[in-house]
Amino acid sequence: MTTSEPVADTNLRRSASEDGGWRLFRGAGERREVPFPPAPPWRRFDQQEPSSGSKAPSSGRYLIGPDEADVVNAALHLRRPLLVTGHPGTGKSSLAHAVAHELALGHVLQWPVNSRSTLQDALYQYDAVGRLREAALRRDTEPDIGQYIRLGPLGNALVPRERPRVLLIDELDKGDIDLPNDLLTIFEEGEFDIPELTRLPEDQRAVYVQSDDPGDPIPVTHGRVRCREFPVVIITSNGERDFPPAFLRRCVRLDLPEPDEQRLRDIVAAHLGSSALGDIDDLLREFLDRRATGELATDQLLNAVFLRKGGVDLDAGSLLQAVLHRLGGAL
Incomplete structure (x- = not known):
């Protein structure tokens, strides 16, 4: 008689191979050292200005009308x-x-x-x-x-x-x-x-x-x-x-007005490169629809595009809701 492998361990290994390594934390209690992926450009704290030694304002240019x-x-x-x-x-x-x-x-x-x-x-x-x-x-x-x-x-x-x-x-x-x-x-x-x-x-x-x-x-x-x-x-x-x-x-x-759709595209390209614009039409529509009914910040869209660009399925569970949550009112 053979002992079957625990279902939880089987699912854990399956998720590790299917998620492309994006799930650093799995909530399964397994202790392991994993390399951290690169941070978004606007969340990097090791960028130094040569002249002043201070943190650079951003990897992308500031867009203003x-x-x-x-x-x-x-x-x-x-x-x-x-x-x-x-x-x-x-x-x-x-x-x-x-x-x-x-x-x-x-x-x-x-x-x-x-x-x-x-x-x-x-x-x-x-x-x-x-x-x-x-x-x-x-x-x-x-x-x-x-x-x-x-x-x-x-x-x-x-x-x-x-x-x-x-x-x-x-x-x-x-x-x-x-x-x-x-x-x-x-x-x-x-x-x-x-x-x-x-x-x-x-x-x-x-x-x-x-x-x-x-x-x-x-x-x-x-x-x-x-x-x-x-x-x-x-x-x-x-x-x-x-x-x-x-x-x-x-x-x-x-x-400062809220950026329109074209300005949002320009902001995404400035921070994440023009290649990031290839698959964001649905995210833009979702962002603009949510912003029309409550406050959202532009960096929330950048967060969503960054995750999408990294291969993350934003439609899984409530992930998109967590990223594009309203800033005002009750949670």
């Missing part, structure tokens, strides 16, 4: 913040990286705003406790205060330079209701004071504080940081609430 590009140029010429609105996934945050990349302005300074964000944190942080602890250890000499002051993303953007930096203030509408008004003086004056330094004696006029580059401390004289060129400030908003008129007056506004 001429009318929208003109609004960006208006903000650049006027030295005004650019307030970018639009549905999730229309490329609001990516625009900052595209501008920095195309104009060779180095890596983007990022300030992701949430309900606890304050203007103080965006300008600088002072580690008073760390300095007191160091002073207690030394006893005979006072530690340099500049070692305990680190500029935040907005503070780094206002450091005087020959060429401006790009600052992304992401999702400002998620912040405190007073935060836009707190920014008004900074946007108008292009400067701020560090009170801990303004109180120093005259013989300590210049203090080197820590910047976003650990190897490049920034000299601050009389406790004041004042920009030479106003930074390229790009502010994103999902439209969750309105901003005060005084704040809006100081911004140039850009509303």
